Amino acid sequence: MHITADKGRCVGAAQCVLAAPAVFDQDEQGLVAPVTVDPAGADWPAVRQAVHLCPSSAIRIDEE
Amino acid sequence: MTETSGHDIPSFPMARECPMHPPAEYRELRGREPVSRVRMPDGQVAWLVLKHGLARKLLADPRVSADRLHPAFPGRLTAEQRAAPERVRRLSTRRSMIHLDGDEHGAHRKILTGEFSLRRIAALRPRVQEIVDRSIDEMLAAPQPADLVEHVSQAVPSLVICELLGVPHEQRRDFHEWAGMLVSRSVSIRERAAASDALNDFLEDLVTEKERGEPTDDLIGRLIARNRRTPVMTHDEIVGTAVMLLVAGHQTTANMISLGVVALLENPEHKARIAADPSLLPPAIEEMLRYFSVVENAPARVATEDIEIGGVTIRQNEGIVVSGLAADWDDEVFEHPDRLDFERGARHHVAFGYGVHQCLGQNLARVELEIVFETLLRRVPGLSLAVPAEELPYKDDAGIYGIYRMPVNC
DSSP states (O other), X not given: XXXXXXXXXXXXXXXXXXXXXXXXXXXXXXXXXXXXXXXXXXXXXXXXXXXXXXXXXXXEEEOO | OOOOOGGGSOBSSOOOSSXXXXXXXXXHHHHHOSEEEEEOTTSOEEEEEOOHHHHHHHHTOTTEEOOTTSTTOTTOOOHHHHTOHHHHHHHHHSOOGGGOOHHHHHHHHHTTGGGXXXXXXXXXXXXXXXXXXXXXXXXXXXXXXXXXXIIIIIHHHHHHHHHHHTOOGGGHHHHHHHXXXXXXXXXXXXHHHHHHHHHHXXXXXXXXXXXXXXXXXXXXXXXXXXHHHSOOOOHHHHHHHHHHHXXXXXXXXXXXXXXXXXXXXXXXXXXXXXXXOGGXXXXXXXXXXXXXXXXXXXXXXXXXXXXXXXXXXXXXXOEEEEOHHHHTTOTTTSSSTTSOOTTOOOOOOOTTOOSTTSOTTHHHHHHHHHHHHHHHHHHOTTOEESSOGGGSOBOTTSSSOOBSOOEEEO
């Protein structure tokens, strides 16, 4: 799984951090800052939930 | 909107039969016409969205506008406001992000996002705890039965916002009184308008003072400093933003506190479990948010283009109301939505809206609710309602659902 996070689209709701705290963080501006863009398998369900909960479609995942 | 004969368009908002449940019509309409026409209180016809999936889809659609001054914006202006051109002028210059679209909205929002990051909110916890403890002290010292709404529900969010905005301590009592009058049933429309003007003037002066002096270390002070480096807002828009933060963060949280306390007291088994293990609180709060969805019909929008959704075509310049409450009781998404299930663990409710306007203060609200409930359970284990829950004065007539007064014995 590969994560693409778009700060331009992010509105700082922090849903991703609440859903997958091991994978997502926020920068000084409160915008999405992935801790890793290639998360471990154990975190995939949480990352999928983060994508589903993000209100502004700022996170994309490619699953190979 | 094409006019059909008036009698087959239901009036909106619809009445509740049970104070803890949405209007029964929602369920029936959702199955029949998930996007249906309703007549607003001012006589305008708008589209009402009742399904969870369609609500999220529409709120995330770039073809809708949040401009409240658009002629088709549902529930836009009351007759009273229309009669006061000065107020309308003020609304139009003191714009804030909740009524902006596109890039302009993005710029207004991004100058604030850092103020509401999880780290920033976590740093506020000790101050929120102090405010909650003081409010509970006052409730315990008051003659019994005491009004939990006055002492806790109203006081906590009001003081937290004062803290956040940087309202000086000596002025907090006035601020709190005006904020309370805005939603009181016992004051006249004239008094309410006066309280609204007083709050607006107060925030106007507060912003002006902070613009003149040394930069203060609070949200408004930091906003002014950032806005100097990269201009985004006019002075009037900074004032409008302060007013918006107060309005958005006060009644919403206050009403969730009242309803949440009733939910806990009416479910003693769950209450005991949470009291013994406060780590159960966050999912319980998430469920309360879904179940009550107090900002029932706030997300109003106007279509900027024709939109095909839920089997209908919403035409350009037609008004839309998204019922978060109806969406959060959609039984295709939430099994047995009428069950308040503290262990449901569903996070995809739309109590805070969805799309780019989703509540920016949501994580502050979560922290306030968590600290209030945890502290009440710990410090006032014998808390009980002085009247049966079904006899409490519920806010059937308000834009944000809740309870006017809650006599409790401590």
